[in-house]
Amino acid sequence: MSAKLDLISFKLCPFVQRAVIVLKKKNIDFDITYIDLNNPPEWFKELSPLGQVPVLKVGNDVLFESSVIQEYVDEITPPSLQPTDPLVKAKNRAWISFGGDILMALHPMVTNKDEAVSNEKRAVVLQKLAQLEAVHSGGSFFNGSEFNMIDAAYAPMFMRMNFVKKLTNIDLLANTPKLAKWSENLLALDCVQESVVPELPMMYKGMVKHMDGYLATLLVD
Ligand SMILES: N[C@@H](CCC(=O)N[C@@H](CS)C(=O)NCC(=O)O)C(=O)O
Known part of the structure; x- marks a missing residue:
C-alpha cells in the first residue's frame, strides 16, 4: 500500500x-x-x-x-475477511446492504417526535431483525466461528441498539436470541470497542436528548 x-x-x-x-x-x-x-x-x-x-x-x-x-x-490487505465461497460472499453482501436498511429505520425510531411514527419504525426494525435471525448460522459470528466482513458491518448497529437498551430499557433483541448472542460477541471485540471515540455513549445520549424525539421521553436516567 x-x-x-x-x-x-x-x-x-x-x-x-x-x-x-x-x-x-x-x-x-x-x-x-x-x-x-x-x-x-x-x-x-x-x-x-x-x-x-x-x-x-x-x-x-x-x-x-x-x-x-x-x-x-x-x-x-490480505488475507481477506470475506468468506471464500463466492455464493456465501454474495449472500453476505446482500445481508450487509440489509443491515444498512435497519440502520436507516433505527434512526427515525430514535429521533422522530411522533410516537406513532417511532413505533412504526420500531416495528420495521423488529421485523427486519426477525428476518436476519432466520438466516444467522447460530454460531459466534454470522457465518459460524470466523469473524467476517459482515460481522464488521453489523457491529455498529448492535452498538446503537445496546445504547438504546441502556437508555430506554427497550430491548430490540429480546426476541432474536441468535442476534443477541452475536451482538454480545461483537461488542466484546477490541476492534469494535476501539472503533469509536470513548465518549460515544455520552454523545449518543446527547443526540437523543437534542433530537427530542419520542424516545427521549422514555429515557430512564
Ligand atoms: N449508504 C451510505 C450511508 C452513509 C450515511 O448515511 N452517512 C450519514 C451519516 S451517518 C451522512 O453522511 N449523512 C449526511 C447526508 O446524508 O447528507 C454508506 O453506507 O456509506
Missing part, C-alpha cells in the same frame, strides 16, 4: 464505524479526520461526492459508501 489512508468521519456515524472496524481488525495505520456533519467544512463539500461520510482518501482519490470502503480496505 502506498499512500496513507485518511478516513473522513463523523463521530456518531455507524457507517463510518463499519470501515474503522475493518481498518482496526487489519491493524492498518490510517488517519482519521472528524468533521461536524451539521456544519460541514467547505473542503468536505468539495471532496465527498454525495456529501456523506464515510469518505476514504486514497492518495488523490476518494472512495465513498461504507461497504465499498470495507471491501477496498480488505482487498489491499
